[in-house]
Structure formats: C-alpha cells, structure tokens
Amino acid sequence: xxxxxxxxxxxxxxxxxxxxxxxxxxxxxxxxxxxxxxxxxxxxxxxxxxxxxxxxxxxxxxxxxxxxxxxxxxxxxxxxxxxxxxxxxxxxxxxxxxxxxxxxxxxxxxxxxxxxxxxxxxxxxxxxxxxxxxxxxxxxxxxxxxxxxxxxxxxxxxxxxxx
Amino acid sequence: xxxxxxxxxxxxxxxxxxxxxxxxxxxxxxxxxxxxxxxxxxxxxxxxxxxxxxxxxxxxxxxxxxxxxxxxxxxxxxxxxxxxxxxxxxxxxxxxxxxxxxxxxxxxxxxxxxxxxxxxxxxxxxxxxxxxxxxxxxxxxxxxxxxxxxxxxxxxxxxxxxxxxxxxxxxxxxxxxxxxxxxxxxxxxxxxxxxxxxxxxxxxxxxxxxxxxxxxxxxxxxxxxxxxxxxxxxxxxxxxxxxxxxxxxxxxxxxxxxxxxxxxxxxxxxxxxxxxxxxxxxxxxxxxxxxxxxxxxxxxxxxxxxxxxxxxxxxxxxxxxxxxxxxxxxxxxxxxxxxxxxxxxxxxxxxxxxxxxxxxxxxxxxxxxxxxxxxxxxxxxxxxxxxxxxxxxxxxxxxxxxxxxxxxxxxxxxxxxxxxxxxxxxxxxxxxxxxxxxxxxxxxxxxxxxxxxxxxxxxxxxxxxxxxxxxxxxxxxxxxxxxxxxxxxxxxx
Numbered sequence: 001x002x003x004x005x006x007x008x009x010x011x012x013x014x015x016x017x018x019x020x021x022x023x024x025x026x027x028x029x030x031x032x033x034x035x036x037x038x039x040x041x042x043x044x045x046x047x048x049x050x051x052x053x054x055x056x057x058x059x060x061x062x063x064x065x066x067x068x069x070x071x072x073x074x075x076x077x078x079x080x081x082x083x084x085x086x087x088x089x090x091x092x093x094x095x096x097x098x099x100x101x102x103x104x105x106x107x108x109x110x111x112x113x114x115x116x117x118x119x120x121x122x123x124x125x126x127x128x129x130x131x132x133x134x135x136x137x138x139x140x141x142x143x144x145x146x147x148x149x150x151x152x153x154x155x156x157x158x159x160x161x162x163x
Numbered sequence: 164x165x166x167x168x169x170x171x172x173x174x175x176x177x178x179x180x181x182x183x184x185x186x187x188x189x190x191x192x193x194x195x196x197x198x199x200x201x202x203x204x205x206x207x208x209x210x211x212x213x214x215x216x217x218x219x220x221x222x223x224x225x226x227x228x229x230x231x232x233x234x235x236x237x238x239x240x241x242x243x244x245x246x247x248x249x250x251x252x253x254x255x256x257x258x259x260x261x262x263x264x265x266x267x268x269x270x271x272x273x274x275x276x277x278x279x280x281x282x283x284x285x286x287x288x289x290x291x292x293x294x295x296x297x298x299x300x301x302x303x304x305x306x307x308x309x310x311x312x313x314x315x316x317x318x319x320x321x322x323x324x325x326x327x328x329x330x331x332x333x334x335x336x337x338x339x340x341x342x343x344x345x346x347x348x349x350x351x352x353x354x355x356x357x358x359x360x361x362x363x364x365x366x367x368x369x370x371x372x373x374x375x376x377x378x379x380x381x382x383x384x385x386x387x388x389x390x391x392x393x394x395x396x397x398x399x400x401x402x403x404x405x406x407x408x409x410x411x412x413x414x415x416x417x418x419x420x421x422x423x424x425x426x427x428x429x430x431x432x433x434x435x436x437x438x439x440x441x442x443x444x445x446x447x448x449x450x451x452x453x454x455x456x457x458x459x460x461x462x463x464x465x466x467x468x469x470x471x472x473x474x475x476x477x478x479x480x481x482x483x484x485x486x487x488x489x490x491x492x493x494x495x496x497x498x499x500x501x502x503x504x505x506x507x508x509x510x511x512x513x514x515x516x517x518x519x520x521x522x523x524x525x526x527x528x529x530x531x532x533x534x535x536x537x538x539x540x541x542x543x544x545x546x547x548x549x550x551x552x553x554x555x556x557x558x559x560x561x562x563x564x565x566x567x568x569x570x571x572x573x574x575x576x577x578x579x580x581x582x583x584x585x586x587x588x589x590x591x592x593x594x595x596x597x598x599x600x601x602x603x604x605x606x607x608x609x610x611x612x613x614x615x616x617x618x619x620x621x622x623x624x625x626x627x628x629x630x631x632x633x634x635x636x637x638x639x640x641x642x643x644x645x646x647x648x649x650x651x652x653x654x655x656x
Contacts, residue, residue, distance in 0.1 A: 020220070020235040051339050052238035056287055057325040107287075110317040132220050 008064035009047035011154065015071035016051050022133035023126025026073040026143055029135065030124065033147055046154060054099040059108040065117040069153060070101045071146070073139070074123035080142035083149065086119040120153065122146060168590040171197050171206035194610055196593060196602075204598045207590045209582075209614070210449055221572040226252055226563045231342055233559070236574075237620055239283075242276035242331055243552035245344055247559040250414070250548030252346035254435075255563045257540025264534035265348035270413045271525040272334035272343065273550065277412060278372075278518035279327020280553035281470075281511050284618050285375060286320025289508050292612050293382055313378055319371045323515075326361070326368050330522060333357035348537040358526055365523045369484075372516040376488050379509040383495065392595075394504025394588035394613040397422040398465065399456060400472035401441075401580065403551050406431070408478030410489075410517065412551040419456055419466060420476055425500040428458060434549035437558055443575075453583050454575065465583035467502075468555025469617065470510035475500055482524075485517035504588045504616040554618060555580055578619040588613045 013034060015027035028050045035048050049061060062068055070086065088105035099107075101121050108116040124146045128136040135143075171177060177197040197206040217236055221229060230248040234241035246269055253259050260266065294316070313319075328338060333353050335341025343351055383390040399422050403415035417432040417440055432440050443452035444461045455464030466472070475493070480486040492509060495501065525531060548559045555577030562570040578585075592613045597606050 018235050018238070020232070052235070052241070055239075055324070056283060056321045057328055059321060060325060107317065107321065111321050131216050 009045050010066040011046045012061060012065050012068045013046065013048045013071065013150070014050070014058070014061065014068065015048075016053055017073055018052055020131060022128040022130055023073050023135050023139040024129050025135055026124045026126050026139055027071045029143060030071045030122075030147060030150065033143075034150055037151065043154065054101060054104050056099065056104075056107050059104055059111050062104075062108050062116055062119070063112065068117055068119040069122060069150065070119060071122045071124065071150070072101075073126035075126065077123035077125045079125040079138070081122060081124045081146040081149065083120055083122050086121050088116060122150065168204060168207045168594065169586070174206070176200065177205055194589060196597065198602070202599050202601060204593045207593045208448060209586045209589050218572040218574055222569050224569050225567050226255060226561065226569055227346060227567070229561070229569060230344060230346065231340065234340065239620065240276060240280055240552050240554070241339070242272055242335065242341070243550060243557050244559070245335070245341060246273055246413075247548040247550045247552070247557050249344040249346055250550060251546035251559045251561050252548070252563075254546035255543055255561065256346045257542055258347035258538035259540070261348045261538050262535040264352065264530045265536050265538070267525055267528055267530045268334050268349045268353060269344055271353070271522060271531060272331055273413050274518040274521045274525070275327045275330025275334065277553050278515055278522065279324045279331070281515040281518070282320055282323035282327065282375070284553075285379070285508060285512060285515070286316055286323070288615055288618065290316055292615065293505075293508065313374065316378075319374070323368060323371055326364055330361060333361060347539060350536065352533060352536070353531045355532060358532060362526050365519070365526060369519050369523060372512075372519040373484065376509075376512040376516050379512040380491065383506070383509060390505045391503050394591050394616065395502050396504070396584055396587040396591055397500070397502045398467040398584045398587070399428065399459070400476045400500075401456070401466045401468050402473040402476045402556060403434075403549060404477050405481070409481040410473060410477040410479070412473075412518075414550070417549070418476055420500070422500070422502070425475065428456065435547050437547065437549065449582070451579055451582050454580055466580065467584040468577050468580040469507065470514050471501065471507045472555070473551060474510040474513055480513070480517050482517050482520035484520055485513050488513045488516060504613050507616040552577055554578065554620060576620060581617055581619065585614060585617045585619060588616070
C-alpha cells in the first residue's frame with residue numbers, strides 16, 4: 001500500500017519500545033545503532049523498522065522475508081540478553097494495547113494461510129522503566145553486548161540462532 | 164448482596180478474587196471481587212492506575228515539543244494526543260481557527276486514527292468473544308453462522324488497520340513519532356502520490372466497513388436477550404457534537420444527555436469551559452479520579468463517553484451510510500437509550516463506517532494538497548484542546564509562560580471519563596453471572612468481556628517482554644491463596 005516500499009529485503013530487524021521510559025527504549029536503540037553500523041559498513045538485504053509496540057499490521061512487514069529478528073527490552077531475560085526461536089501463538093489479551101511477537105506470527109498465519117518466516121527474539125534485560133528516565137548503565141552495557149550478537153546473527157547463515 | 168457493590172457492608176470473613184492485569188510500570192488495571200462464604204458477591208471494584216505522572220513530565224518543556232512528546236502517552240492512539248495538544252496550543256500561538264487546509268489534513272489524520280483503532284478493537288480484540296462465544300451452546304451455534312459468513316475477518320481487520328496507518332503516515336509524515344501537525348496548523352500537505360494510493364483503496368475499505376456494521380448488527384439480532392442485557396448500565400452521555408447537533412469527532416461543542424430518557428442536560432458548551440461542566444471526585448480505593456457533571460453532582464452525574472455515547476448523543480451523522488445505520492441502531496432501542504456494554508461494538512462499527520466516509524470525502528478535497536498551512540495571531544497563555552478520541556472525549560489543557568515553557572498541564576482521557584461506568588458494568592456482570600456460583604475462569608471471562616467493550620487505556624506505551632497481563636487469585640478469608648490462574652503474553656519457550 002505504501003508508495004515508498006519497493007523490493008522487500010530478505011532480512012528484517014524490528015525493534016520496539018517507548019523512548020520516554022528508560023530501558024524500554026532498548027529495542028528502538030538497538031535498531032538505531034544497528035542502522036548506523038549498516039550505514040558505515042553497508043550490508044545489502046537488511047531492513048530495519050521500529051515502533052512503539054507491535055500491532056497486527058506489522059504482520060504485513062514479515063511477508064517476503066527469509067528471516068526476522070525481533071528486539072525488545074525484557075524484565076525477566078537473563079542478563080545481558082536472551083535469544084530464542086519464536087513460534088506462532090495466540091495471546092490471551094484484555095486490551096488492544098499490546099501484541100506479543102508470538103501473537104504477531106499467529107496473525108501472519110491467519111492472514112497469509114501459511115507459516116511465517118523463521119523469527120528470532122532478542123530480549124535485552126532492562127530494569128528501569130520510569131517515565132522520563134534515561135536508560136540505565138546496566139541496560140546500555142547489555143545493549144552493547146546484544147548489538148555485537150546482532151551483528152553476528154546478521155552475518156550467520158539462516159537457521160543459526162545463537163552461539 | 165449490597166445494592167451498589169462498590170463497598171461491602173462488612174469485609175470481615177469475605178473471600179477476595181483478584182483479576183489482575185499486571186505490568187511493571189504504572190499502566191495496569193485490576194478487578195477485585197469480595198465473596199462471602201456462600202459465594203455471594205459483596206463488593207466489586209475495577210482499579211485503573213491514573214497517569215498523572217505524564218503531566219509532570221510535560222511541565223517545564225517548550226510548548227512546541229509537546230505535540231510530539233504526548234504521542235508517547237499511548238501506543239494505540241498517539242494521534243489523538245498529538246492533535247488534542249495541537250488544538251490546545253493553536254490557541255496559545257493565536258492560530259484559532261487554523262487554515263482550511265490544515266483543518267482538513269488534521270481531520271483526515273484523526274479519522275484515519277479512529278478508523279484503524281476501531282478496526283483493531285472489533286476484529287482482533289472483541290470478535291473472538293463475540294463470534295466464538297462466551298456463553299451458552301445455543302449462543303455458540305448462532306455465532307458460528309456469522310463466523311462462517313465472514314471467514315476472512317482477521318484479514319479485513321489487518322487491512323483496515325493498515326489503511327488507517329497509511330492515512331496517518333501520509334498526513335503525519337511518519338508511521339510513528341509523526342510531526343505533521345504543529346501549533347498553528349500543519350507543516351506539510353498530503354502528497355499527490357500518497358493521495359492516489361489511498362484513493363485507490365477507498366472503495367474496498369468502505370465495503371469492509373459496511374460488512375463490519377452488518378456483523379455487529381447480526382450478532383445483536385441473533386441473541387437480543389444477551390446483547391441487550393449484558394453489562395447494561397444506564398449512564399449519562401457526554402461528547403462533542405457539531406453546532407448543528409451532528410456527530411463530530413475532531414471539533415465541536417460539548418453536549419450531555421441524561422441516563423433515563425436521553426434528555427439533553429447541557430448543550431453548546433465551549434471546550435474552553437469544560438471545567439464549568441465537569442468535576443473529578445477522588446475515592447480512597449482508586450488512584451483514578453471519577454469525573455461527574457457538576458449540575459447533577461457526584462452521585463448521579465457520572466457519565467459514559469465513547470462510541471455508545473456519541474452515536475446517541477448526536478442528532479444525526481453527517482454521512483449517508485453511517486446515518487442509515489445510526490437510525491437502525493436508535494430504532495433497536497424502541498424509544499429508549501441503549502446502555503448495554505456489547506452495544507459499544509455496534510456503535511463503534513457505525514463510527515468506523517462514518518470515519519471511512521469522511522476519509523473518502525477528504526481524500527477528494529483539493530485543500531489537502533494545496534493552500535496555506537499555518538495561521539498566526541495574538542499570543543495567549545492558556546489553551547484547551549478537546550477531541551473525540553477512539554475511546555471517548557480527550558481533554559488537553561496547557562498554561563504556557565512568556566518563556567515558551569509549559570507551566571501547567573491537565574489531561575483527562577476517555578478511560579478516566581468512563582471510570583465509573585466501567586466499574587458499574589463490571590458490577591452488573593458480577594451480580595448477574597458470578598453471584599452464588601463457584602468462580603471459574605469462564606465466569607471471570609465475563610468480567611473481561613465487559614472491560615474489553617470499553618477497551619480502557621492503561622497508560623500503555625511500554626510493553627517490554629515479561630509482563631503478566633492477567634493474574635487471577637482466589638483468596639480465602641484468612642488471606643491464603645487457594646487457587647491461581649495466570650495468563651502471560653510472554654512467548655512460550
């Protein structure tokens with residue numbers, strides 16, 4: 001639908017979070033820093049996207065991808081981060097305000113009547129989520145390690161999730 | 164069982180059931196139910212945390228930053244906050260009214276926001292309850308018939324939402340963190356390329372919007388006993404209307420009708436005078452305030468906002484397809500106002516259809532691609548912006564100093580307006596379905612269905628992994644947990 005979208009890059013990196021809430025910004029900061037690295041050392045076939053949160057229309061962003069990396073802050077991932085393969089699963093939700101990555105894959109399956117591309121979740125441990133707070137030092141250290149992992153993930157052949 | 168269920172006569176010896184959608188920041192809600200030894204409901208309270216902290220966050224900032232910053236209040240309706248802030252700050256910069264081009268582009272943005280929010284709510288939040296049942300087997304059989312007729316409901320929901328997001332991108336400049344609207348007007352037109360792409364989709368989107376109204380209408384027709392009674396809470400109604408009484412979601416005057424007869428209580432109140440119309444009551448058991456109409460007082464002056472109020476508060480809808488649907492909806496009430504929680508969905512779909520009709524008309528308007536974008540005038544110190552957000556009336560009120568910094572800020576969101584009415588809906592459902600029965604997860608889902616009808620906003624623009632949106636605990640009279648159910652949106656391992 002967008003007139004600006006032409007060819008679909010085979011790899012998508014999607015980070016989300018609220019930049020006004022401390023460590024919740026980790027997902028979008030990951031994307032910003034990865035984009036800077038990609039601009040400094042161009043690597044074809046990679047698209048990066050960011051948003052406040054996941055919503056149903058993001059299922060359309062997964063179409064045509066060979067693999068996808070989701071990146072978000074986490075309150076219970078083991079520090080500095082955890083990475084794991086995602087499987088589609090419906091959420092049990094009370095409000096419209098949130099959608100989990102697994103639920104997004106479920107929407108993809110409903111929409112396209114086929115399985116989504118291989119998706120990996122990178123959950124970066126955060127601890128400070130107060131309104132107006134800056135990202136914590138611990139979270140920024142976790143982000144640096146996660147970014148290094150993300151670069152290795154991009155360079156690895158499809159199917160390799162972590163090391 | 165007490166008559167109002169807000170406060171039990173005696174709490175000693177009662178069991179406590181908590182429905183606790185948790186998150187680790189300020190946005191969370193919780194339902195607590197106190198039961199006596201015979202499982203009779205004695206007290207029901209919905210607790211929703213207020214987000215007054217955001218007002219302090221705004222204070223001291225330059226006013227021109229505010230329309231972008233307030234989008235971080237809510238990940239689901241950032242455009243409503245963006246535009247309400249701009250409308251308030253238009254007054255501060257002396258740009259009231261804004262130019263015709265700015266007014267129409269903002270309206271396009273706003274109706275795109277309403278359309279996509281309503282589509283998301285109906286197709287992806289409410290439809291599993293409504294289509295696949297939360298009640299009897301007979302109900303399920305009827306509903307399956309509707310689901311069979313609309314097998315691609317999830318796809319339509321995604322594409323309607325996507326279309327609305329594209330309207331927002333074309334007007335706000337970006338998919339998120341939009342900057343299109345500024346104090347005084349807009350900073351860009353809609354491009355001819357964007358308009359052409361959107362225009363090509365309008366016919367399909369209108370057809371799907373019509374389908375959505377038909378689904379909601381059929382659900383009511385198939386089971387009127389349930390749909391007319393579930394969470395039925397007579398309440399006063401408040402919304403903006405156009406000066407001639409038409410449905411108006413972007414700008415207008417405030418009107419309120421009474422709960423019983425739908426009689427107009429107040430009309431034509433300027434948004435700038437909202438403080439003379441409503442007051443907020445504090446209750447010791449809730450962080451969120453309880454607004455009421457000053458003229459009626461706190462006992463009877465509480466009111467409903469949002470689609471169910473708006474569709475009945477207006478005299479007509481100024482677009483033909485939605486107006487025909489509104490007339491059918493009003494006729495369904497047989498001369499009485501409609502207050503049932505599930506009717507929110509029907510009213511919401513009528514508004515979705517209206518929003519698509521408005522979008523279609525605005526996309527054909529030459530003013531969105533050309534013309535003056537900014538206005539200016541004498542500077543003022545105070546600005547109040549009121550808009551009808553998807554969930555109801557949204558008020559932004561700012562005082563700005565000569566140094567351009569925000570001195571004070573007051574935000575009243577739809578969920579605050581609806582605080583009492585959602586509490587009453589939850590009590591109505593508890594009274595009818597839970598009283599005297601052993602509590603099961605299915606019965607507790609009835610409570611959630613009533614809450615979902617209003618889709619309260621929980622200051623939600625933070626969604627890190629690991630939050631636990633639902634924790635149901637059954638606690639005995641001694642405080643011991645005897646059963647517990649958790650629902651967690653954390654992805655399965």
